[in-house]
Amino acid sequence: MRKLLPLALTGVLALSACQFAGDDDADDGAHHLNAMKAFPLHAYIPDAASRDGKATGKAQWILAKQCMVRLGFTGFKSLDIRTVESTYPVRKGTLSNSSKVGDDSPYGVDDPDLAAEHGYHNRQQQESDQPMEWPADQYTALTGVFESGDSHRAHGSPIPRSGCMGEAMRKIFGPEPKPTKVGAVKLSGYYSIAMELWYEAHKQATKEPAWKKANRAWSDCMKDKGLHYPDPDEASTDTDWYGTDKPSGKEKKTAAADAQCKLDTGYIQAVHAVESRAQKAAIAKNKKALDDRRAANERAMVNARKIVDKS
Template sequence: MCLALAAALLGCSSGGGSGEGDGPAVASESPAVSVGEPTERLVSYTSRLPIAQFSYTEAENTAIDSAQQLLTQHCMNAYGIAYEPMEPDRQTSESADRRYGVSSLNEAARYGYHPNPATLRDDQVDIPKEALPVFYGKRGAPQGSGPDVVYKGKKVPDAGCFGQSVGKLSQYDDPDGAAVASRIATGSFQESLDDPAVKDVFREWSSCMRKAGFHYASPNEPLNKSEFQGGEVISAQERKTAVADVRCKETTGLLNVWFNAESAIQRAHIQANAKALQGLRAAHREKAAEARRILAEG
């Protein structure tokens, strides 16, 4: 799939912490909370950050993904293999933005710190097992190394049909510009943690959480707590913590304060790297235009 630069905007954080009142996981117990309106308004922070303007648009992503799938289908058909292109990977509006951790009461009450299942994509390739080498080629081997992959007497591209299709469009990529944008997107998150306004609102959030019975210094601590990571079981304690987390963010205005602080940091970096970022944007447009041309030709 085409990897949008917007993916790089997902903030990552580190930190651990122990919340007071932590108990054993209880999968069957539901938190005694009111989870907000069914039509809860979900706010996107990642897509509104200044660096997002240098990502692919959703329409461009769709065009590029679709073109890659079409080229893959043509290649697979050349080997006599029926291949139905996967649906383009689209940004979902069914889940709240989590750049700054959980931000939806409804999701916190249902999933705690686990991801909303609606955001998980199944990229299982629906082709016969014996035909997988045609799709993947020398999967896992450096380009050009190892024996050739042959299917019914016909050599398969080293990168496989899908890799070859991705490569056809990757010639329009701007790795240097993408590296600059990615560095800004990830670095601004870390820099924002040292912003005075963010530190102040973290203290307010922490105080709010203490009143609810949870001791955490910052929203990153429960988000990265090992007990709340992985596995299919979501404990009642995790849900209760997540709900308190979101409510305290709402009470203190933490999400907007954090977003505004990071936005200011990004604007300064964007101004300092204007030439590289404009080149990246031009490369994106060129790649999307080529993808639309491929789709038009069928």
């Protein structure tokens, strides 16, 4: 007959099982919160990878193609839109391998096993956001971005403001919103209101005592592992990680510790709560402007589908 476990040991095992289950739930919760879609302002930023987002991209290229033909680029008459949709133009000779350091999650690495394998080299090129090179004259006509010595005319005709791509967007979305500056980046697109509020909310959130407390707890956890960083951003942007295609052993060790400390200290849950509150306050204060922009975006999606259907 199987020998029964002592009562005390049974209790310990039961408690351990509950703790492990709780840890799994907490880890899943952290991963769920470490995504753009987990934030209130995400509802006001159209998804380029969605069906409507893809329709907008296709409509933009359809109109840009017509514009390029009008400017005298006759080769565009035979351009297959399928070869360029889901791309953005870059000037020929300037495309370089972008760094794969970083990722698209708000708070960085959160899976110790993946971090131990990839370090901070987690950046993935999105299917809806691929660069494509164009000769200088076609690039300037498409984008309206000029280098010194570039002509602002194409085959005798003036290039539209922001190029054919910009003209297409105005036809789809209507007048372009007033440009705004987010940090060191100037935003002049149709999602600039939400992105500006997101930036301001994040900046405000990082000053809150709860955020600073989370940073200290994470930093203390890292010190226990022999690593010294004041916060996760400092760890993920360490200059030692740049300039290589593959992560070093040191990078993998640091990233794995970073992710584990986020889980052990509840870092993501803590800072997400602070930032979400800041975003909700920003939405409440700017609700009319956000709702008006979202309504305009929805009308633009209707316009885009009509353009695609007619092509």
